Each structure stands twice: as structure tokens, then as C-alpha cells.
Amino acid sequence: MERITMSLDETLAAQFDALISRCGYRNRSEALRDLIRKALQQAHLERSDDGFCVAALSYVYNHHELELASRITRAHHEHHELSLASMHVHLDHDNCFEIALLKGGVRAVDSAAYSVISERGVRHGHLHKVPVSVTESGHGEDGHRHSHSHPIA
Numbered sequence: 374m375e376r377i378t379m380s381l382d383e384t385l386a387a388q389f390d391a392l393i394s395r396c397g398y399r400n401r402s403e404a405l406r407d408l409i410r411k412a413l414q415q416a417h418l419e420r421s422d423d424g425f426c427v428a429a430l431s432y433v434y435n436h437h438e439l440e441l442a443s444r445i446t447r448a449h450h451e452h453h454e455l456s457l458a459s460m461h462v463h464l465d466h467d468n469c470f471e472i473a474l475l476k477g478g479v480r481a482v483d484s485a486a487y488s489v490i491s492e493r494g495v496r497h498g499h500l501h502k503v504p505v506s507v508t509e510s511g512h513g514e515d516g517h518r519h520s521h522s523h524p525i526a
Contacts, residue, residue, distance in 0.1 A: 452485035
């Protein structure tokens with residue numbers, strides 16, 4: 374492992390130490406490695422026109438909103454090839470929280486997610502993407518082939 378040295382002013386160091394404590398890191402190095410990984414993943418996703426990702430799309434909506442549940446379902450069906458799984462939770466008598474797990478090209482996942490998030494009545498929409506590389510492989514004597522996704526960075 375390569376060692377690096379870094380200088381921070383007292384205020385920034387204290388804020389970083391408070392963050393480390395809140396997040397449960399054992400030391401500054403672990404926290405810094407995670408911050409660097411996140412920055413590298415974000416940079417990779419922002420510059421990737423044809424890369425792949427796995428993603429969690431989460432959002433809250435009022436199910437009484439005029440035909441909103443149908444519009445959301447339609448948006449998911451229009452991008453069914455990206456869908457891995459979904460979960461629907463009733464928060465109260467009016468509001469639902471949904472999570473959809475997606476896998477595919479970065480731009481296709483963005484398009485699918487924002488078609489849901491941008492629906493009138495959807496609140497608190499968020500897309501969390503993790504870049505992956507996709508490889509094809511076969512297992513066993515039958516030669517069955519399928520893809521594997523490997524996280525990048």
C-alpha cells in the first residue's frame with residue numbers, strides 16, 4: 374500500500390474527524406479511501422457514455438395523486454429490460470416509498486430513473502449509481518452463458 378501525507382487546517386481536520394466518528398470509521402485512512410473511491414466512481418459515471426452500472430432508484434409519492442401510480446408503473450414497463458427488483462412500502466395512509474434496483478447502460482439507467490422522478494407528484498426522488506464492468510462467462514458442461522457485473526474502483 375502506498376503512503377501519502379496530507380495537510381489540513383485545524384477546522385477542516387476537526388470537521389473530518391467528526392465525520393469519521395459519526396460514520397463509524399476506525400481511522401482517517403479508511404474514511405479517506407472511501408471518499409476517494411466515491412469521487413472516482415462519480416467521475417467515471419459522469420464521463421461514461423457507454424459504461425454500465427447497477428443503481429438504486431428511491432422515491433416517495435402520494436398514491437392518491439391522480440393516476441400517478443399508473444404513470445409510474447408505465448415508466449417502469451417502458452424500461453423493463455433494466456429492472457432487477459423493486460420494493461413498495463406504505464409509509465402512511467397517503468404516501469408510498471418505492472425502491473427499484475436497475476442494471477444496464479449508464480445513460481439508459483439515467484433515462485429510466487428520471488422518467489419516474491420527473492413524474493408530477495413524485496417527491497424525494499434519488500438515484501444512486503455504482504459503475505460496473507460486465508463480463509460474459511459460461512459455467513458447467515452445458516455451456517450456459519450469462520453476464521457478471523463487477524464493481525469498478
